Amino acid sequence: DTGVSQNPRHKITKRGQNVTFRCDPISEHNRLYWYRQTLGQGPEFLTYFQNEAQLEKSRLLSDRFSAERPKGSFSTLEIQRTEQGDSAMYLCASSPRDRAYEQYFGPGTRLTVT
């Protein structure tokens, strides 16, 4: 499968714990996006990278959230001191250099905070 991949697919954690998710974009896609989707809603933008540079962050991304894309390939999203309100599907998307507006999504990581 040459699509966007995300790991883990499911994560259950206790409130206050830290979690880290990984996204592997489609090969040679230089833009990478993180979104959050709650039940019954459309995805909401969190942040995006062009190569290794993080160029935009949503106000939804509190200081407990941090994202990296150290070599311009895979990306990680870390949530520190998780809260029940962080429970959601975290989606990653990537887009190609020549069609930067087309975003292709991964299967997501479903986070449940107990």
Add this chain to the structure above:
Amino acid sequence: GENVEQHPSTLSVQEGDSAVIKCTYSDSASNYFPWYKQELGKRPQLIIDIRSNVGEKKDQRIAVTLNKTAKHFSLHITETQPEDSAVYFCAASGIAGGGNKLTFGTGTQLKVEL
């Protein structure tokens, strides 16, 4: 920022009938409008998109129309089939320059009944 509204939230049609989903957007600078299909537990899948320099685009049984003056765009599915049953999301973004973050509507649950 951009705000996208989507209607209806649920739509039930008989197999073979047409389905229409409508979205409005607020930011006149938005110029790219994709539609995603999301089946239960799966990733959002890009099914068709339109850029602001065209008014209509068609791909087999699906078509999208755009009215920039009124700031609304619609998805049309003809000859619906059971496999069309899913949640459909519209989105809007600006293409030029920096990030192309997508602002999504709240989704339409389409059910195609036999």
